[in-house]
Amino acid sequence: MHELILSQYKTLKSENLHIDLTRGKPSSSQLDLSNALLSTAVEAFSADGADIRNYGEPLGITEARQLGSELLDSPIENTIAAEQSSLLLSFQLLLANYLYGMNGRPWKEIENPKFICPTPGFDRHFKMLEEFGIQMLPVSLVGDGVDLVELADILDKHTDIVGIISVPRHSNPSGDIYSDNNLLKIFELCSNYSKDLVFLFDHAYLIHDLSSAPQQSSTWSLAEQANVIDQTAILTSFSKVTFGGGGLSFFAGGESTLALIKKIRASMIICPDKVNQLRHVTFFQNKENVINHMKKHAALIQPKFELTISILDQMPQECGNFSNPTGGYFITYKTTKPIATKVIDICKQAGVLITPAGATFPYGLDPDDSIIRLAPTFVEAEELEKAMQVFSTAVQIAHFDLEV
Numbered sequence: 001m002h003e004l005i006l007s008q009y010k011t012l013k014s015e016n017l018h019i020d021l022t023r024g025k026p027s028s029s030q031l032d033l034s035n036a037l038l039s040t041a042v043e044a045f046s047a048d049g050a051d052i053r054n055y056g057e058p059l060g061i062t063e064a065r066q067l068g069s070e071l072l073d074s075p076i077e078n079t080i081a082a083e084q085s086s087l088l089l090s091f092q093l094l095l096a097n098y099l100y101g102m103n104g105r106p107w108k109e110i111e112n113p114k115f116i117c118p119t120p121g122f123d124r125h126f127k128m129l130e131e132f133g134i135q136m137l138p139v140s141l142v143g144d145g146v147d148l149v150e151l152a153d154i155l156d157k158h159t160d161i162v163g164i165i166s167v168p169r170h171s172n173p174s175g176d177i178y179s180d181n182n183l184l185k186i187f188e189l190c191s192n193y194s195k196d197l198v199f200l201f202d203h204a205y206l207i208h209d210l211s212s213a214p215q216q217s218s219t220w221s222l223a224e225q226a227n228v229i230d231q232t233a234i235l236t237s238f239s240k241v242t243f244g245g246g247g248l249s250f251f252a253g254g255e256s257t258l259a260l261i262k263k264i265r266a267s268m269i270i271c272p273d274k275v276n277q278l279r280h281v282t283f284f285q286n287k288e289n290v291i292n293h294m295k296k297h298a299a300l301i302q303p304k305f306e307l308t309i310s311i312l313d314q315m316p317q318e319c320g321n322f323s324n325p326t327g328g329y330f331i332t333y334k335t336t337k338p339i340a341t342k343v344i345d346i347c348k349q350a351g352v353l354i355t356p357a358g359a360t361f362p363y364g365l366d367p368d369d370s371i372i373r374l375a376p377t378f379v380e381a382e383e384l385e386k387a388m389q390v391f392s393t394a395v396q397i398a399h400f401d402l403e404v
């Protein structure tokens with residue numbers, strides 16, 4: 001059996017492959033779904049008379065805020081429609097907390113501010129926090145949110161925890177959908193710890209469901225129920241709905257987080273791109289059409305997830321296990337042995353690029369060297385199949401310690 005794996009790997013390597021599975025990007029056929037946006041003509045004025053060609057409307061045009069509020073289930077007064085990046089909004093919120101703080105206690109004045117980071121998580125979140133000198137405290141994801149015992153323990157052991165950042169639906173990369181109960185418990189534990197602790201929800205995959213995705217109460221409604229709206233910020237964007245880097249982003253926050261984001265944005269951007277906002281609103285009209293549009297994305301993505309899972313299914317179970325997500329952009333493979341770095345290197349030697357081992361952990365440190373993030377959406381099926389064959393042989397080569 002081992003000879004067969006080695007010979008499969010050698011054959012694949014001789015094909016001179018160049019396949020990139022590193023980032024969760026939409027494929028070009030997904031982008032084609034929004035091509036009408038490229039030629040959508042817009043009026044010069046929004047419905048309530050704002051001149052979209054000029055400065056003004058720093059919180060976004062009313063109809064874009066309305067769409068954001070429908071998606072996030074937040075009141076329109078608490079919702080901002082911004083420019084094309086929700087990551088930028090996250091950064092702005094962190095910066096505002098760093099400079100001003102929620103209740104007059106800026107993080108820059110705290111000697112060692114800390115953030116709770118559910119892991120595995122999004123490398124760019126960790127990079128941002130590191131840049132602010134915020135110490136990251138990992139807490140494990142367990143399928144339906146964070147490990148609550150671990151969370152309680154962390155809160156018990158540490159002072160100066162100023163926030164928690166999470167992706168509550170189709171988490172990147174584990175695919176976790178936080179249960180309502182898990183979110184309510186997080187709210188309870190963390191708000192008992194501090195009324196200044198920021199709940200930063202990056203809902204990047206809010207509407208990115210595959211066919212079997214379960215329902216989830218809106219994060220806004222749960223935060224309201226837990227009486228923590230003031231400390232809460234919820235973000236999403238159209239980066240994987242229309243165009244990467246060419247969509248819209250939305251922010252919903254309670255009194256304190258909203259005031260902070262408004263304040264920081266007032267000093268860095270006069271107003272968002274209202275032309276693109278009106279173009280998107282003209283294209284979509286309402287939430288229902290956005291959801292229908294996402295079903296078309298799902299129809300293109302689902303076969304790729306199924307193909308990836310079918311190849312992972314054929315691998316010996318002793319090598320590891322994997323997530324079978326109901327949406328989002330990633331599949332996580334967890335090796336049984338501490339060999340993630342080695343697997344990724346073996347893949348690279350055969351021309352298949354995978355997100356570096358450790359990237360999904362704070363400071364790039366996966367304590368078990370076992371988590372591998374697979375991003376199956378960008379490449380077309382034929383290449384994906386090849387890449388997954390390489391991955392399958394690479395895992396087995398590393399697991400059985402074979403000589404390549």
Ligand SMILES: Cc1ncc(COP(=O)(O)O)c(C=O)c1O
Nearest residue numbers: 085086087122172202204237239
């Ligand atoms: C969890 C998460 N947040 C944010 C982003 C980026 O979003 P945006 O393009 O809106 O900045 C991504 C993109 O991969 C992501 O996975």
